[in-house]
Amino acid sequence: MELSQLRTLIHVADLGSLSKAADRIGIAQPALSRQIRMLEEELSVRLFTRHGRGMVLTEKGREILEHATRVMAELEEIRATASDLDTPLRGRIALGFPPTVADILSVPLVTAFGRTHPQVELRLVGAYTGHLIDWLHRGEIDVAILYDPLSARSLRTEPLLLEKLFLIGPTGSGLSGDRSIPFGDLDGKRVLLPSTRHGLRTIVEQCAIEAGIRLQIAVEADSYATLKDLVRHGHGWTILPLSPIHEDIAAGRLLAAPLIDPAPVRQLVLSYPADRPVSRLTRFAGDKIAEIVADQVERKIWPGQLLRSA
Template sequence: MDLRQLRTFREIAEAGSLSRAADRLRIAQPALSRQIRLLEAEAGLPLFTRHGRGMALTEAGRELLARVAGPMRQLERAVVEVRALAGTIAGQVALGMMPTVAAVLAGPLARRVAERHPEVSLRVVEGYTGHLIEWLQRGATDATLLYGPATDFHLRARDLFVEGLVLAGPAGSGLSPDQPVTLAAAARLPLVLPSRPHGLRAIVEGAAARARVPLNLRHEADSFLVLKDLVVCGLGFAILPRSSIRREEAEGRMLVAPLVRPAIRRQVVLAQPPDRAPGRATQAVLDLLVEEVAARAGEGDWQTLRG
């Protein structure tokens, strides 16, 4: 088994077709087919099923891809980093984020990266906390944001910021930033929340449990865009970070009210793998991330923390 075979395997898995992978790699299809046959012979199991529309991974293929994608990416990144030692900072950096954080940070951070380090390609990967941790451990991402505090993880983690959550409702719901709502009153409203694997759901449920308040859960939505649409359409209320719905609030499509007794806050940390130091490109992106968080704090969205 060699790196060329694994790279071929990864490209075909991502393309879903031998012909598309051949076009991407600029290698003839028979050569790719031979590399896959050799890899399957070494693995002792078929890695793909062939059908009229292309090729799909078998269960064994999915397991192999999950196990080699991260290490392959680290090897490729190492070569880029070594080449760039004497020159400009370059390479691809994968950064994990929760959807509500990505809605606020991804665009501004990408602009900072493009302006300051044009040879760096930033890939933002959205997911639940469990997925974000797994991707970081496997090497699929270089760093990730997680709900904290930092002491909750066996990773190199630093506290970044905290933010209060608000009750968000549709236009005409009567909510106002000047009129706080108790958690008990909010819990009686029809609520729209993410499903249980989502960190935001855990924060809300934890606060409700401590206050001994049952939640009137009406709808669940794992997509942040869908969750917001359900609220805008009048199907329920959500408990969200205010920064993530600034646009909807400014346009009058959502109204918000602070939550009290108790107030609910989310804490966000930056986590990195404990067993490998960041490369130059990764460190450059993380430095710009800290800058962007500080800028948001200066605008009043977040309160920064020192980890």
């Protein structure tokens, strides 16, 4: 078994295609096909199912991919340990974000890597917390920001931010950041919220129970862009963090006010798989994420309470 075969396995699994993997790493497709075939013969197992649209890992292939990813991460860690601390890092890293977080972190994070470690290959993955937890376990992503992962005991987590959620209304609704709205005032209003599979919905419904009201949910939409557009056109009110819509607030396209009695909040954490060591590259990513979040909080773009020093 050779390291080149493990690299090929990782790239083909990531892209689902031999031709795309060949383009990515600059090796002829027949050579990559031969490496996969030799690895399958050596392990006496079928790693991929081939079909007209590409290649999909078998169940045993997914298990072997997890081990291959760990081997390559350990190899990169050996190189990093032997190198000077000021030497630019190399390698590949996959980072996971909930949709609202991806919108605000992607550009500054890519900028930071480009400035400090330009040879690193970044993969940014946007998904809901449940999917991100699963991908962390599978080794498909290296680090993620998660919302309240109470059931993720197999993850190594670091508290990052206690994020405030705000009542969002259209222009002319009279909402103001200087005047708090009691949660009970939502009784009888048309409310637009994500579906029940979304963690934000759970937080809002718990607040409604504490306030002793029943929410009138007019529309369910898991897209934040859809929710804010519906509000902007006068179809109801929603409850969101300000970070993904701060430009709309600044431009006056939407209005926002803090909620009290109770005040809805949710905790963000940095999460790493607990079953493998955190590489220098992954740690740099986590630290840089914390710095960017702290900067956004200081600039009033991301209202909340920092739980981790940058």
